[in-house]
Amino acid sequence: MKLSTIRIVFLVGMLLVFGCLNKKKAQLIDVAEQKTQLEIYDFDGLEPILKKEDNTVYVINFWATWCAPCVKELPYFEDLYASYKHKNVEVILVSLDFPHQYESKLKPFIKEHDLKSKIVVLDDVDSNSWIPRVNKDWSGSIPATIIYNKNKRQFYEQSFTYNELEEALKKFLN
Amino acid sequence: MSKTIKLFTVACLVLIIGAFTTPENNLGEGYKIGDIAEDFSLENIDGNMVSLSDYKDAKGFIVTFTCNTCPYAVMYEDRIIALDKKYAPKGYPVIAIMPNNTSIKPGDNMDAMKERAKSKGFTFPYLIDAKQEVFPKFGATKTPHIFVLDKTESGLIVEYIGAIDDNYKDASAVNTKYVENAVDALIEGNEVLQKETKAIGCTIKV
Structure with a gap:
């Protein structure tokens, strides 16, 4: 019971972390694209x-x-x-x-x-x-x-x- | 024989001149420098009709086609107010005319004009060319577009057409104040040296 709770918390935690990382990555790409130099x-x-x-x-x-x-x-x-x-x-x-x-x-x-x-x-x-x-x-x-x-x-x-x-x-x- | 050549030359010349004088488009219509401007009667933001002939003491006018919605026009609002404050006492008031079709640009309708004039503290009439008949007579194509008129015995002569100055972005970085130079010249009885200038602006919406 306790173990499975920890597991779930861990999984959810990992999901959150990866989700955030992904989002951050997406934002980085966004910024990179927006910074595309204008002529x-x-x-x-x-x-x-x-x-x-x-x-x-x-x-x-x-x-x-x-x-x-x-x-x-x-x-x-x-x-x-x-x-x-x-x-x-x-x-x-x-x-x-x-x-x-x-x-x-x-x-x-x-x-x-x-x-x-x-x-x-x-x-x-x-x-x-x-x-x-x-x-x-x-x-x-x-x-x-x-x-x-x-x-x-x-x-x-x-x-x-x-x-x-x-x-x-x-x-x-x- | 030489007569034929002469005739041929003349024919060629006529053709060439014809080719070069054919207007490329119809946008060049409207007043040219030196033309006499017709008076008009347009509704002001206070509900009254305004004509240039109402200004008995005016020596001329700074007719300014402008609007609420064009960013170029907005960037020049303060400078238009400054022109009126400087030159209305000298006999050359600003007359602002909003030429856009307000069904295309609701932001330029009479209510919006009233609001804009109030919030900016316009010191001059802000007229609506509701039938869009006045701006084509002037040949205004965009906002802002300025026409300096000088009152003479033969009528209101168009003395300057174009931009207010040479820097839309930054009033403090202006090198040449075209409209001021034109009106100053008229006040001093001199010829306007730079009679026409070009500037980017928003196409008048019809």
């Missing part, structure tokens, strides 16, 4: 991504987690990437999130939505100098998207549906 650039650092001259079609979307229409259309960019990544298409999501929200908003968002497209972060307050370098007609509202290859480029200051986005991309595919 953060000022505009000079970002610009080469907008001007590549290889055989890829680049779809560059300017977005932020605080921008509702951006978040709404983000799955379409993800779907586009899934459907066309084997056809020399790269999707790059340029986040304009605020630095003080990288940890609290952006990283959890990327994780929660399991974003597969390449994500870079633009942190450059002097927007008056860099917005015209993205496109001279851009007023600065987001979402905004560039599709380009080495031969041509199109800028869109608008939201997309999946079909609209795919149609826009198809103009760059032969």
Whole structure:
């Protein structure tokens, strides 16, 4: 009786300990994943991504987690990437999130939505100098998207549906 | 023969110029620098209708498209209040207009606007563009989006379009105060040097 009680207590104790350890491990992994380094650039650092001259079609979307229409259309960019990544298409999501929200908003968002497209972060307050370098007609509202290859480029200051986005991309595919 | 070449050249030129003047999109519509801005009549948070013509003594206006829900707009609220405190006594009051469709952004509805204005202590009218007819005339595309108007005999001339300053994150780290520079120039009777600037903002919800 006494022995079996001790056994049970021991077992329960072991379970608790292992349970806790597991949980702690899971938390550690969580933290490790969240600490995944964001690629953060000022505009000079970002610009080469907008001007590549290889055989890829680049779809560059300017977005932020605080921008509702951006978040709404983000799955379409993800779907586009899934459907066309084997056809020399790269999707790059340029986040304009605020630095003080990288940890609290952006990283959890990327994780929660399991974003597969390449994500870079633009942190450059002097927007008056860099917005015209993205496109001279851009007023600065987001979402905004560039599709380009080495031969041509199109800028869109608008939201997309999946079909609209795919149609826009198809103009760059032969 | 040379006449044919000349004609051909002219035709080419016409085509080329045509190609370059075709607008890439329709977002560029609205007031340009130097245009005359039309007056409007919009409901204020106190229930009264406000028009620019109500301000008999004003020398001009700092028309500011802003809202409650855009983080960029929120980061500029204190600076918008400061602009009004500094320039309303000099004849250039802030007129804030909330342009969003409130069925998409309930956080920008009239009740929320009243609450926000009260808690922040807005010193200026906070108007709602309920029919969303005013912001397209200005060509505002986002919040915050500023239009500095100067009152002249021929009307309210658009003298500046763009951002308040060059650092949304930190008011104390600003290098250039675009709106202040524009209004100062007008007060001193000088030409506004930097007439247009670009900044990131939240798309106006329609």
